Amino acid sequence: MFLNYLKDFSTKKIVKNSLSNVKHLSSDTIIKTVGIIFDESYFYERESLVNELIQNGIDETKIKILVFKDKIKKNETFDYPVFSHKDLSWHATVDKKEVNDFINEPFDLLINYYDTEKVALLLVSHLSKASFKVGFATVDKRLNHFMINTNAENYKVFVEELFKYLKILNKI
Template sequence: MFLNNIKEFWVKKIVKKKLLNVNHLATNSVITKVGLIIDETYFFDKKELLNQLINNGLFLDNISVIVFRNVIKKNDNLEFPSFSYHDISWSGLINNKEVIDFIETEFDLLISYYDIEKAGLMQVTNLSKARFKVGFSTIDKRINHFMIDTNAENHEIFVTELIKYLKILNKI
């Protein structure tokens, strides 16, 4: 536990240093492929969040989900690909193939569904090749193109605001 806290601090320092050189080049393309990063430490309603996104015009086949957990036990039943601190090295490199594939996928929209800064989540969001990144306003402002001011427990408000602004921006 203590080592995870030190690793969290160290990797967060690396991510923040990389954010100094971020180039935000959002495109005007229509959204078809969506990536969703969820912090399962504080948010457990993954299915409800997915259903809301589907009910607002996104297709389930076009949504890829990856979940962060503080610790993954061997006997845990995982319904989505997951990663933890164990999959991140001290230098911020990702060791999990599913996460690397997620990062390398060129999503039209990446939803970073976490409202507490954790180094692993920020690293995956930062490294992602997504064209348009959306997240919460409590996270470092340099990591996302668009931020919504609410908390993770209010997924109805988040999705409503997200869809409203995506329509204004002619993304859907």
């Protein structure tokens, strides 16, 4: 327990320090591929959110999902990639292949769908190669290019605001 706290503290310090050196690049690309990072500890409407994205014109085959869970039981199986605190190393890297594949995917849009800062989520979002990152205003401002001020339970409001501003920015 205490070692997990130290690992989280160390990783959070590394991520926060590297966020101070972030240079936001402007991207004029139209959004075709979407990656979504969920925190399943608080938000269980994953499929509803994906359906809202599909209804707004995103191709279902171009959406990839990565889910964070606080605790993963031994015999638990999932139909989507899942990671937890156990997949983090002491040096702010991720040891799971599915997570590294997600990080290295050059998404046109990355949706950071979590409104509480957890070290594992911050790390994966920061390391992602996505060209445009969207998240909640309650998370570190340096992590996302665009922030929406709502809570995670209001996924319809989030998607509505997201597409309103994507149209203004000529991203869709």
